[in-house]
Each structure stands twice: as C-alpha cells, then as structure tokens.
Amino acid sequence: MNKLSLKQILLTLCMLISVSATAEITAVVGGLKYSFQGNKATVIGYENLNLSGGILEIPETVEWNGLSFDVSEIGNSAFYSCNQIIKLIIKYQNVGEDAFKSCENLEYVDITGGSVGKRAFRLCTKLKDVKISSYSYIGSFAFNGCTSLESVSLNWIYDIYDDAFSNCTNLKWIDFGKNLQRIGSNAFGNCKSLTYVIFPETLEQICPYNSVRKWGSSDNYCYPYDAFGNPSYTDYSKSNLPSDYPLISTNAAFTHSICYLFRKLVLNRSE
Numbered sequence: 001m002n003k004l005s006l007k008q009i010l011l012t013l014c015m016l017i018s019v020s021a022t023a024e025i026t027a028v029v030g031g032l033k034y035s036f037q038g039n040k041a042t043v044i045g046y047e048n049l050n051l052s053g054g055i056l057e058i059p060e061t062v063e064w065n066g067l068s069f070d071v072s073e074i075g076n077s078a079f080y081s082c083n084q085i086i087k088l089i090i091k092y093q094n095v096g097e098d099a100f101k102s103c104e105n106l107e108y109v110d111i112t113g114g115s116v117g118k119r120a121f122r123l124c125t126k127l128k129d130v131k132i133s134s135y136s137y138i139g140s141f142a143f144n145g146c147t148s149l150e151s152v153s154l155n156w157i158y159d160i161y162d163d164a165f166s167n168c169t170n171l172k173w174i175d176f177g178k179n180l181q182r183i184g185s186n187a188f189g190n191c192k193s194l195t196y197v198i199f200p201e202t203l204e205q206i207c208p209y210n211s212v213r214k215w216g217s218s219d220n221y222c223y224p225y226d227a228f229g230n231p232s233y234t235d236y237s238k239s240n241l242p243s244d245y246p247l248i249s250t251n252a253a254f255t256h257s258i259c260y261l262f263r264k265l266v267l268n269r270s271e
Contacts, residue, residue, distance in 0.1 A: 029062050041069035043078050043093075054086025054105065058093055074099045076117070095120045097139070107148075114199075117144045118161075129261070132157060138164045140184065154180065160187050169193060176200050 025036045031049040034041045041062050049056075056079075062069050076096040079085065083105045092113035099120045100106060106124045115136040120143075121127060127146045130153070132138070137159035143149065149168040154160075155177030162184035165171060171191045176199060183206045188194065 027064055029064055030059075032058075034062060034064070034071075035075070036064065036069055039069055040072045042073040042075050043071065045078050046082065046099050047080070049084055051086075054084060055089070056085045056087070057089040058091070060091055060093075073114075077101070079103060082085075090114065094136075096120070100124065111211065115139070119143065119144070121146060135179065137161065140164060141166070143168060153177070158182070160184055162186055166190055172196065174198075176203070178202065181205070185213040 002183045026044065027034055027036065028047045031046055032043050033045040035044045041064075043058060053220060058074060059071055062071055071093055073094045074090070074096055077098045078096065080098055081101045081102040081104075082100070083103065085100070085103050085106050085165070087108045088100065088106060088110070090109075090111045094114040095111070097117040097118045097119055099117065100109075100121045101119050101121065103121070104124070105126055106121070107126050107128050109121065109127065109130045109132075111132045111134060113134045113136075115134070116132065116138045118139040120139065121130075122141050122143065123144065123145045124143075126148050127143070128148050128150050130143065130149065130151070132153070133155040135156045135158065138154075138157060138161060140161040142161075143152075143162045143165045144163050144167075147167070147169050149171050151173045152165065152171065153175045156179045157177070158179050159179045160180070160183050164184065164187045166186050166189040168188070169192050170210055172186070172193050173196045174188075174194070176197075176198055179202050180200050181202055181204045183203070194218045200206075
C-alpha cells in the first residue's frame, strides 16, 4: 500500500513538472501584456500603455524574469478599439484576427514579416497608408472598411484573401510588389477611387477561392465577368486579353471599382 502511494506521488510530481514546463504564463512589460510559453511570447493585450507621439513598435524580443523571449505573434483582439495608436510598426510577428480592429486613430501601418489575420485592421477609419513586406498572406476582411486608406504597398505577399480591402472607398493606389500569386473574391470590392494598379508577373489567379468558369478546355484564362466590376464588358472581349493572362473566376475581385480600367490594367502588368 505504501509502495503504491509512493508510485502515485511520483507520477503526480512528474505530471506537474511536465505541465509547468509548457504552462502559459502572462505578465505586463512596458505596457504590453504578454503570454509566455517556451521561448516564445505573444502580445495579448495592453495595460497602462503610454505611447510617445502615438507610435507603437512591437518589440522583436522581450525580457522578463531574467529570461529573453522572441515575440512571435500579436494575439486575437489584442488591441481591439485601442485609440492611442497613430503609427504602428511590426517586425516579424504574425498579426492575429481582429488584433487592431476599430483602432479609430490609427493612420499608418508598416509590417515587415508575418501574416495578417482576418479583420486585423477592419474599420480603422483614419488609416491612410499601409506597407507590408512579408512572404505571407493577408486574411479576409483584414482592411475592410478603412475608408481613409489611400495607398497600399505590398512586397512578397503571395495571397490576398476575400474582401481583404473591400469598401476602402478612398483607395487610389496599389503596388503589389513581387511574388503575388492569388487575389481573392471581392478583395478590392467597392474601392471606387482606385486608379493605379500594376500586377506582378507572378500573379496566377484572381478569385481562386471560388469556382472558375472557362470558355473551353483549351483556354488558359477565364472570361473576366464580375472580376473587376459589374458594368458591361463589351470592350473587354476574349480577343482583347493576352493568352498568358492569369485565371479569373466569375466572382469579383474588384467589384464596383475599376472595370473601366481593365484593359489598361492588363497592359500595365510589370515589365
């Protein structure tokens, strides 16, 4: 009986040690609330945040309790509706869902490395300028409803998901940079002010996340119905499209935006 009890005690201790090694611990450092696990840290919120000039730069590493942790992620809803941030700088962290949603005073976003989750910056109505350089993706509705957004500069992004920039009604300029492969359905829907777009040579598909309709099995591109808007396509017939133009599905990537520039956009693909 005593031996059995000792076994149980030892087993319990082993389990406790195992759990403590992987247990999530939280702490506030420099106004940012972190979750620590292993050698990684995730920003999960903020307390008594004091920003100079409204600038928030997420650190790449954080020191806590005598240890150094790599800051790898900004958690879901971490800064939801935080109105202190005017300029945001992120380096090598993934941005979680709704992380900066409804940050009404946010004007500038500069992201180097990491993905951008769903609705991450949705309804940031004062946001004007976005720069993202990352071999990753931009999630659906990530910048939806950013009505003051004027320019978007991307580099190395390979996927832009559905509605990522929809209803950015003041968006005038997009630079897709290098590596872009796919643009999702309605990704730039209702971007009524959009006037300048250059597609990279790497672009393979527009609206790839929905069914694609082709004219016939021998065609290597699709009729652009609703890909760039709803009005008539009488000037944009099959004969006007280059044979190497990327696949376009029946669901719109640029609905109500720039269909009247379709031929110009095709001709302005990067040299």
